[in-house]
Structure formats: structure tokens, C-alpha cells
Amino acid sequence: xxxxxxxDIELASWGEKEVRLAEREMPGLMELRKKYGKEKPLAGAKIxxxxxxxxxxxxxxxxxxxxxxxVRWMTCNIYSTQDHAAAYxxxxxxxVFAFHGMTEEDYNSCLEFVVNKDKTFWPxxxxxxxxxxxxxxxxxxxxxxxxxxxxxxxIVGITEETTTGVLxxxxxxxAGKLPVxxxxxxxxxxxxxxxxxxxCKESCVDAIRRATDIMMAGKVALVVGYGDxxxxxxxxxxxxxxxxxxxxxxxxxxxxxxxDGFEVCETNDAVDRADIIVTATGNFNVINSKHFGWMKPxxxxxxxxxxxxxxxxxxxxxxxxxxxxxxxxxVDLYTVKDTTCxxxxxKDIILLAQGRLVNLGCATGHPxxxxxCSFTNQVLAQIELCNNAEKYEDKxxxxxxxxxxxxxxxxxxxxxxxxxxxxxxxxKYIGVKKEGPYKSxxxxx
Ligand code: NAD
Ligand code: ADE
Numbered sequence: 001x002x003x004x005x006x007x008d009i010e011l012a013s014w015g016e017k018e019v020r021l022a023e024r025e026m027p028g029l030m031e032l033r034k035k036y037g038k039e040k041p042l043a044g045a046k047i048x049x050x051x052x053x054x055x056x057x058x059x060x061x062x063x064x065x066x067x068x069x070x071v072r073w074m075t076c077n078i079y080s081t082q083d084h085a086a087a088y089x090x091x092x093x094x095x096v097f098a099f100h101g102m103t104e105e106d107y108n109s110c111l112e113f114v115v116n117k118d119k120t121f122w123p124x125x126x127x128x129x130x131x132x133x134x135x136x137x138x139x140x141x142x143x144x145x146x147x148x149x150x151x152x153x154x155i156v157g158i159t160e161e162t163t164t165g166v167l168x169x170x171x172x173x174x175a176g177k178l179p180v181x182x183x184x185x186x187x188x189x190x191x192x193x194x195x196x197x198x199x200c201k202e203s204c205v206d207a208i209r210r211a212t213d214i215m216m217a218g219k220v221a222l223v224v225g226y227g228d229x230x231x232x233x234x235x236x237x238x239x240x241x242x243x244x245x246x247x248x249x250x251x252x253x254x255x256x257x258x259x260d261g262f263e264v265c266e267t268n269d270a271v272d273r274a275d276i277i278v279t280a281t282g283n284f285n286v287i288n289s290k291h292f293g294w295m296k297p298x299x300x301x302x303x304x305x306x307x308x309x310x311x312x313x314x315x316x317x318x319x320x321x322x323x324x325x326x327x328x329x330x331v332d333l334y335t336v337k338d339t340t341c342x343x344x345x346x347k348d349i350i351l352l353a354q355g356r357l358v359n360l361g362c363a364t365g366h367p368x369x370x371x372x373c374s375f376t377n378q379v380l381a382q383i384e385l386c387n388n389a390e391k392y393e394d395k396x397x398x399x400x401x402x403x404x405x406x407x408x409x410x411x412x413x414x415x416x417x418x419x420x421x422x423x424x425x426x427x428k429y430i431g432v433k434k435e436g437p438y439k440s441x442x443x444x445x
Contacts, residue, residue, distance in 0.1 A: 001077075001094040002087075002185075002272070003093075003117065004086075004090040004094075004097065005096075005097045005099065005106075005110070005113065005151055005155050005181040006083065006086040006087055006096060006097075006098045006099050007081075007083035007085065007086065007087070007099040008034035008083060008087060008088070009090055009091060009261070010083070011083050011084040011086075011087035011088075012088045012090070012091035013089075014085040014087075015058065015082075015086075015087050015088030015089075016053070016088045016091070017020055017356075018039070018055045018085070019055055019058045019059055019085070019086075019088055020064070020085065020232075020347060021361055022055045022056055022058075022059050022368040022400055023059055024311045025367070025368035025369045025372065025412055025414075026056070026059050026368050026369070026371065026372035026375070026380075027062065027065045027369075027372060027410055027413070027414045028372040028373060028375070028376030028407055028411055029059055029097055029372050029375055030408040031066070031295050031376075031378055031410045032067070032376060032379050032380075033063055034065050036383070037066055037067070038373035038413050039213050039331045040067055040068030041067055041068065041110070041383045041386070041387060042064060042068040042069035042382060042383060042386055044124075044386070045064075045068065045069040045070065045124065045382065045386045046069070046070045046071075046072075046121060046122065046123050046124045046125065046126050047064060047069050047070070047071045047072075047123060047125045047126070047382065048114050048115050048121075048123035048125070048126050048127070048133060048382070049061070049064075049071060049072070049073040049074070049114070049126075049127040049128075050070050050073075050074050050075075050076045050103060050111075050114065050128050050129060050130075050132060051073075051075070051076050051127065051128070051129035051161055051342075052080040052081070052129065052360055052365060053075040053081040053082065053085055053086045053089070053096065053098035054075065054081075054082045054085050054360070054365050055072075055082055055084075055085045055364070055368070056362065056365070056366070056371035056375070057073075057085065057323070057371075057375075058085045058088055058089055059368070059375070060375040060379070061073060061089055061094060061374075062092075062369075063375070063379055064127075064379065064382065065094070067111075067379065068384070069125075070121075070175065071094055071095075072094075072095040072096075072097075072113075072114050072115070072117070072121055072155050072156050073089065073094065073096045073097070073098070073114065073125070074096070074097040074098055074111065074113065074114040074133070074380070075097070075099075075107075075110070075127070076128070076130050076132060077130075077355070077356060077357060077360060077361075077404055078101065078102045078103065078104065078107050078130040078131075079100060079101060079330060079353055079354070079356050079357075079360065079361035080100075080349035080356075080357060080360035080361060080365065081098040081099055081102075082100070082364060083099055083100050085100060086098045095114075095117065096148040096265050097109075097110035097113045097114055100255075102106060103277070103327070105347075107184075110403065111132065111133060112372065113139065114133065115133075115136075115137065116141070119200070121154055122144065122153065122305070123144070123331050124153070124154065124155055124156055124159040124386075125155065125156065125157055125158075125159075125382060125385065125386055126157070126159070127158075127159050127161075127164060127378060127382060128154060128158060128159070128160050128161065128165055129160070129161035130161070130162055130165045130306045130307070131160065131164065131165035131168035131169065131337075134158055134160070134165070134168065134169065134172075134182075135168065136254075137155065138177065138179060142179070143318075145179035146181055149389070153181075155180055156180055156181075156385060156386070157181050157182065157382075157385025157386065157389045158180060158181075158182040158183070158184070158385075159181055159182070159183045159185050159255060159378055160182060160184055160185060160186065160192075160379040161185050161186060161374065161378065162186050162306055163186050163192070163196070163227070163228075163229075163282050164282045164305070164306035164307060165199055165306070166184045166187065166396065167282065168378075169182050169396045170182065170272045170396055173395055173396050175197070175393070176204065178394045178395065178396070179391055179416070180384065180389065180394055181385060181392035181393065181394055181395060181396075181397060182255070182395075182396045182397070183199040183373070183385060183396075183397050183398070183399060184396050184397065184398050185377045185378050185381050185399070186406065187398045188377040188398060188399050188403075188404045189329065189404050189408075189445050190373045190376075190377060190404050190407040190411075191373065191374045191377050191444045193228060193373065193445050194370050194373045195366055195373060195374040196227075196228035196229045196232060196309035196354060197228045197229070197231050197232040197235075197363075198232060198302040198370055199359075199367070199370045199371070199418050200228075200229050200231075200232030200233045200236060200280075200359065200366070201232040201233075201235045201236045201239070201363055202236065202367055202422070203359035203360075203363055203364075203365055203413075204232065204236035204237065204278065204304055204358070205232040205236040205237060205239075205240045205364050206352075206359065206363045206364075207302070207304075207352070207358040207359045207361070207362040207363035207373075208276065208300065208302065208352070208358070208362070210362050211302075211330065211331050211352045211353075211358070211362040211363075212300055212331065212350065212352070213302065214275075214276075216237065216240035216241055216276075217240065217241030217242070217244050217370050218241060218242075218243070219241075219242050219243070219246075219275040219276055219407070220242065220243050220245065220273050220275050220276070220414070221237040221242040221243070221244050221245070221274060221275065221276040221277070221278065222244075222245045222246075222247065222267070222270045222271065222273075222274035222276070223236075223237065223244060223245070223246050223247075223262075223278050223279055223280060224246075224247050224267055224277070224278070224279045224280060224281055224286050224287065224310075225247075225248065225253075225257060225279065225280040225281035225283070225286070225305070226246045226248045226250075226253040226254065226257040226280075227253060227280065227281075227282075227408075229280040229282075229304055229417075230246065230248075230253070230257075230280035230281070230304065231239065231256075231260075232306055232350075233258070233278050233280050234262060235244055237264075237278070239259075239277065242276065243263075244262045244263075245262065245263045245264070245265060245270045245273070245274065246262045246264050247264070247265060247267040247270060248264065248275065256425050266312050267286065267287070267291070267435070268291075268294075271287075271291045271294050271295055272294045272295065272296060272340060273296070274295070274296065274299060275294050275296060275299060275300065276299070276302075277295075277299060277300070277301045277302070278303070278304055278311035278358070279303040279304070279305055279311055280303075280304050280305055281305055281310040282305045282306060282307075282309055282310075283310065284307070284309040284310060285310070285312055286308065286310050286311075287301060287310065287311040287312065288311075288312040288315070289312050289315040289319070290339070292315070292322070292334070292336050292349060293336060293337055293338060293339025293340070294339060294340055295347075295349050296347075297348060297349075298347075298348055298350065299349045299350070300349075300352065301349060301350065301351050301352070301355075301360035302351070302352035302353060302355075302362075303353075303356065303357065304354050304357060304358050304359055305357070305360060306357065307356075308354065308355040308356045309355075310355065311351070311355040313351065313354055313355035316334050316336075316351060319336075321333040321336065321337050322334045322335070322336045323336075327350075330351060330352060330353045330354065330361050331350065331351075331362075333348050333349070333350050333351075333352045333353070334350075334351060335347070335348050336348075336349060337362030337438065353438035356390035369411070369414070372411065373381055373407055373411055376410060376411075377399060377403075377404075377407055378406045380391050380399060380403050380407070381399055384399070400437075401437040401441065402435070402436060403441065404437075404438055405436045405437055405438065421434070422434050
């Protein structure tokens with residue numbers, strides 16, 4: 001019986017061809033298949049996954065299955081699904097609930113389908129991106145966690161992909177409400193310092209170009225937030241020739257931005273100068289109703305953070321003085337009242353992806369290679385919790401540095417990079433072992 005909700009199963013062979021191409025750029029995942037394909041360390045794992053259903057994620061899902069897991073999957077965003085990737089997964093009889101452009105109601109239904117279909121699939125592991133599935137399970141299926149010590153019945157662990165999801169996990173932990181151990185994949189160095197930064201460096205401008213075809217060179221771009229995603233996004237815009245302004249709340253990140261050569265000022269002081277505005281904070285309402293009226297005519301606004309509340313899109317869609325004209329899917333023009341000193345005139349501003357992650361809504365997300373780094377961490381985290389959950393308390397952990405370094409090591413040959421080897425004397429001199437780890441936990445990279 002059909003156990004999927006996707007756009008079109010006919011897209012499967014296109015999806016498969018792109019998956020084969022992506023595999024060539026995902027050496028970490030392919031190496032894990034070689035290393036663990038026979039041993040099957042994920043045998044018995046029933047993973048409920050909630051993560052953007054892209055081509056790269058299809059390679060992750062294939063890897064989890066090759067290592068022995070049973071998997072049900074849903075997208076973690078209503079606009080991020082690549083329908084040919086979802087079709088490829090469905091064609092392999094893997095239950096998948098994902099199509100591009102679903103409604104919020106569809107999304108909430110998928111949260112049910114991914115865990116509770118006919119009660120025949122009880123997940124014992126969660127792989128989440130943003131925490132929606134974790135929240136759904138904790139709030140509605142607390143009993144899924146109660147039997148964690150009985151093999152194959154209760155959920156024994158959670159692995160979380162992104163900054164915003166980790167924030168939620170830590171809130172549960174602080175409130176004593178985290179029911180099982182969780183691994184924070186985001187804070188592996190080979191995740192956040194690569195996917196969030198170098199990934200956005202490629203996918204931020206890609207999305208704005210695909211959506212608008214605007215000439216980037218010479219434009220003024222404002223990046224709100226200069227964490228890992230903001231750093232990547234600012235670099236992306238700068239390398240396209242934009243003059244970049246950054247706004248921050250954190251003096252350390254603001255100083256980094258200034259010393260990277262960017263103008264740093266308050267959002268309020270930059271919003272009327274920007275042709276392009278990108279939010280990257282993981283916070284809410286950083287671009288709000290007062291800002292729209294101050295913007296330059298034809299300003300492009302988008303968000304690359306996890307949730308759509310960084311920009312007050314609800315105001316744009318509900319305010320009677322903001323008239324929406326759809327240009328094409330996920331590109332909307334809003335005619336709003338000008339509230340600058342020029343007074344009483346109207347102007348157009350352009351919103352991408354309805355304020356949802358622009359790189360996944362208007363483009364295809366990060367490239368395969370950097371996703372291989374992230375997803376190699378995901379698979380290692382799943383293996384660890386699936387086999388050793390009882391060794392952990394109900395807290396949020398990161399993978400050990402040895403594994404982080406191993407993920408990097410697996411990706412070096414693909415780039416033709418080789419490493420020096422320490423001599424015994426050098427090991428003693430800097431106090432590290434020949435095989436690593438090479439840095440203390442407090443090193444910031
Ligand atoms: P981060 O914590 O490293 O950076 C966020 C930055 O925003 C911080 O430096 C913080 O000081 C700043 N900030 C917070 N509120 C602000 C405000 N009001 N004004 C200005 N700056 C403010 O987090 P990150 O890893 O960069 O992630 C940011 C968001 O992007 C998260 O929601 C994360 O889940 C998401 N993310 C998206 C992608 C993607 O592909 N689109 C990839 C990774 C992470
Ligand atoms: N997050 C950012 N880019 C992604 C991609 N290509 N696939 C899955 N998750 C992503």
C-alpha cells in the first residue's frame with residue numbers, strides 16, 4: 001500500500017540520477033557506507049526523520065538504511081522539498097511525507113504520518129532539524145519516551161541538526177523536560193563552521209539570483225546577525241560585489257564583522273539604505289512593521305534563519321495598507337506606505353519565500369559536499385545514541401572532538417588536501433597525541 005505523500009512519483013528517475021551525482025560529492029557518507037555497510041550498526045533503529053527533503057538528504061537516508069535502519073521521513077519546511085528527491089525516496093518504498101509548497105495544515109499532518117501511521121511504526125530514534133518533530137513527540141506522545149529501556153519500544157535518543165533546534169532542546173533540558181539524551185549535531189565544528197558558514201556562502205546569493213535575477217554588484221546589502229549563517233551570507237553577498245552592512249547585538253560578532261571589513265550599525269540606521277536585506281539571527285521580529293515603511297523602493301527582503309518569524313511577514317499579509325502582488329512562486333511584491341520623511345507616497349518592496357529559509361525555498365540549499373560534513377556527523381550521532389543511549393543522561397551532548405576531526409579527515413582527500421604528521425618531539429612540545437585530538441574543547445576555530 002502507498003505509504004507516502006509526495007508531488008509526483010514519476011519524478012523518481014530524475015531524482016535517482018541526481019542522487020548518484022550527489023554521492024560523488026559526499027565522501028563522508030560514502031565512507032561510512034564502506035566502513036559500516038556489513039556491520040550494520042543501525043540494525044534495529046527505527047528513525048523518524050524531519051529534515052529538508054533534498055537530494056542531499058536522500059543520500060543521507062540511503063546511508064542510514066544501508067547501515068541497517070528503518071526510516072520514515074518528512075520535510076522540516078513547507079517550501080524546501082525537492083520533489084524529485086522525495087519521489088526517489090518513495091520509489092524505494094521508504095515512507096516519505098514531503099512536497100514543495102505544502103500548507104501549514106499539511107505540515108502538521110505530516111508530523112502525525114511520520115510517527116504514528118496506523119501505529120505500526122514506533123520510532124526509537126528521532127533525527128530532527130529545527131525541533132518541530134521533537135516538540136510534537138514530547139507534547140503529544142510522551143509515552144513514546146517512557147519505555148526507553150525496553151529494546152525496540154521507546155525512543156532512546158534525539159539528534160538535532162540546527163542552531164534553532166538545539167536552542168529548543170536546551171530549553172527542555174533546563175526545564176527538566178528532556179525525556180532522553182540528545183546529540184547536538186549543529187555544534188560539531190565540522191557542522192556549524194562549515195554548513196552554516198561555507199554552505200550559506202554559496203546558497204545565499206544563489207537563492208536571491210534565482211528568485212530575482214537582480215544584478216548584485218554595487219548593491220547595498222544588510223545582513224542582520226553575524227553568527228555562522230550571517231558570516232556565510234555576508235561573504236556570499238560581498239563576493240557577488242555587494243557593499244555589505246552588518247547589524248548585531250553581540251559585541252564580539254559585531255567586532256568580527258567590522259574587522260572583516262563590513263560597516264556595522266543598527267538595523268534602524270541601515271534599513272533605508274539597503275537594496276537587499278537578509279536576516280540570519282534565529283531570533284524573531286528583527287525586521288518588523290516599522291522597517292517596511294523605511295525601506296528603499298524595490299528593496300528585496302529575505303530570511304536565511306530557520307523560522308519565518310525573523311521578518312514580520314504576518315504584518316505584511318494582514319495589513320490592509322500592504323497590497324500583495326505575486327510575481328512568481330515565492331516572489332511577492334508588496335505595495336506599502338512610505339513612512340520616511342518623503343511622506344505620503346507608496347512604494348514596492350519584494351519578499352522572497354514568504355520569509356522562510358530563502359536558500360531552500362528559492363534555490364536548492366547548500367551543495368552536496370558541505371552537507372556531507374553535516375550528515376556524516378548526523379549518522380555518527382545516530383549510531384552512538386542507538387547503541388549507547390544508556391551511557392548518557394537526559395541531557396544535550398556534542399560528539400567528541402575525535403569524531404569531529406574524523407569527519408574533516410574523511411573530506412580532505414576529495415579536495416586533494418594532505419596533512420603534516422607530528423613528530424614525537426612535536427607532540428610532546430604542544431601536548432597532543434599524534435592521532436589527535438589536536439585542540440582543547442575551548443578552542444574556537
Ligand atoms: P548563531 O547563533 O551563530 O548566529 C545568530 C546571530 O544573530 C548571533 O551572533 C546573535 O548575536 C545575532 N542576533 C540575535 N538577535 C539579533 C538581533 N535582534 N539583531 C542582530 N543580531 C542578532 O546562529 P547561526 O548558526 O548563524 O544560525 C542562525 C539561524 O540560521 C538559525 O535559525 C539556524 O537554525 C539557521 N540555519 C539556517 C541554515 C540554512 O541553510 N538556511 C543553515 C544553518 C542554520
Ligand atoms: N540545509 C541547507 N542546505 C540543505 C540541503 N541541501 N539539504 C538538506 N538540508 C539543508
